[in-house]
Amino acid sequence: MSGVDVAVGYALASRKGVPAPASFRRWVESALKGARRRKASEVAIRIVDADEAQALNRQYRGRDYATNVLSFPAELPPGIDLPLLGDLVICAPVVSREASEQGKKTADHWAHLTVHGTLHLLGYDHVDETEAEAMEALETRILAGLGIADPYLA
Numbered sequence: 001m002s003g004v005d006v007a008v009g010y011a012l013a014s015r016k017g018v019p020a021p022a023s024f025r026r027w028v029e030s031a032l033k034g035a036r037r038r039k040a041s042e043v044a045i046r047i048v049d050a051d052e053a054q055a056l057n058r059q060y061r062g063r064d065y066a067t068n069v070l071s072f073p074a075e076l077p078p079g080i081d082l083p084l085l086g087d088l089v090i091c092a093p094v095v096s097r098e099a100s101e102q103g104k105k106t107a108d109h110w111a112h113l114t115v116h117g118t119l120h121l122l123g124y125d126h127v128d129e130t131e132a133e134a135m136e137a138l139e140t141r142i143l144a145g146l147g148i149a150d151p152y153l154a
Helices: 021-034 050-061 092-102 106-121 129-145
Strands: 004-011 041-048 069-073 084-091
Touching: 004 021, 021 041, 021 106, 021 129, 041 050, 041 106, 050 069, 050 084, 050 092, 069 106, 084 092, 084 106, 092 106, 106 129
Parallel strands: 004 041, 041 084
Antiparallel strands: 069 084
């Protein structure tokens, strides 16, 4: 795989329980490899609190609550060829709460949401059932490669 650049910014009062940049890089690389992307890629990840996640979700999706991950694919003008895939915004308190509610290891949930968001940056989606099944199957394979159980098992 060509070069992968993952920049992580922490917009939180405390980074307790939040993975280090090396973990995010490994998860993004795994998603890119699983999706068979071989070109150089750049992804920016911002770890936020619930207030910022809610504000961004409201502004960009019209939904007034803090969500776990938001994906913002790069929209480059025609003729501009940069390796920028886009930005991910991940809400630390929501990730922690969901992992607890779902009985998952917090680190596994961070990995899942990073992989999920990266696949969105590559154009994968889950708007209809067929797309959702394909995306979930790919996520499950990628996470298995990281030693993480299927996150969609009930």
